[in-house]
Amino acid sequence: QVKKELNLPVNVELAPHTLRRCFATYQAISGMPLPVLQKVLGHSKISTTALYIKDSDLSNLVNRKTTYIRNAKFIMKKKQQLISATEIAKLLMSFDPDREYFLDGKMLNKTEEEGYEPPTIGNFRLNKMLHICQMLHYAKYEEPLFLEDLRAYYHGAIVYPVYRGFFSFYRQSLATKEISVTKEKKNLVSKIYYYFKNYSDEYLETFSHDDPA
Structure with missing residues (x-):
């Protein structure tokens, strides 16, 4: 649901750290106060929580993951097309x-x-x-x-x-x-x-x- 709300590819498996960032960004956009979000995430510093909700950084992370998976599928398809x-x-x-x-x-x-x-x-x-x-x-x-x-x-x-x-x-x-x-x-x-x-x-x-x- 979080990925869907953020227009992220729902079929891409993201690392737990990236998923937490997705969650933090979604909650921040939805209006959750930063101190509350800090407690939910278990961060000792509010600055860490603030870093989690940088949209550009998050977007880059997801794009890199999506590109990697897309390229891996392309390479696998190419291999399957090769003959013996x-x-x-x-x-x-x-x-x-x-x-x-x-x-x-x-x-x-x-x-x-x-x-x-x-x-x-x-x-x-x-x-x-x-x-x-x-x-x-x-x-x-x-x-x-x-x-x-x-x-x-x-x-x-x-x-x-x-x-x-x-x-x-x-x-x-x-x-x-x-x-x-x-x-x-x-x-x-x-x-x-x-x-x-x-x-x-x-x-x-x-x-x-x-x-x-």
């Missing part, structure tokens, strides 16, 4: 139904290190494409394309669930029209794939490492 990198991986694989680009052979030109096995050619290329798609989508729209984080790894960043599950994508028969990605995003990913597939693996690694976005 696995869908983008499926989309990329759907452009190569015969697996002429996303090959299943090992990258023989990559030096083996202790505890490390060179990636499959297709797995390397798929993760490079994902990295480039994420970069260029962010450069164009100022927001990421997919939800998952890129993780540092040998020869550049990877999307870990995609890297681990490469052969599950490789074995699937994927139709572009059946992938759950918007037409606009499909067009962008398609352009990126058909452009960058013409470049060498070394170029893809350098390009994504430099992150031109």
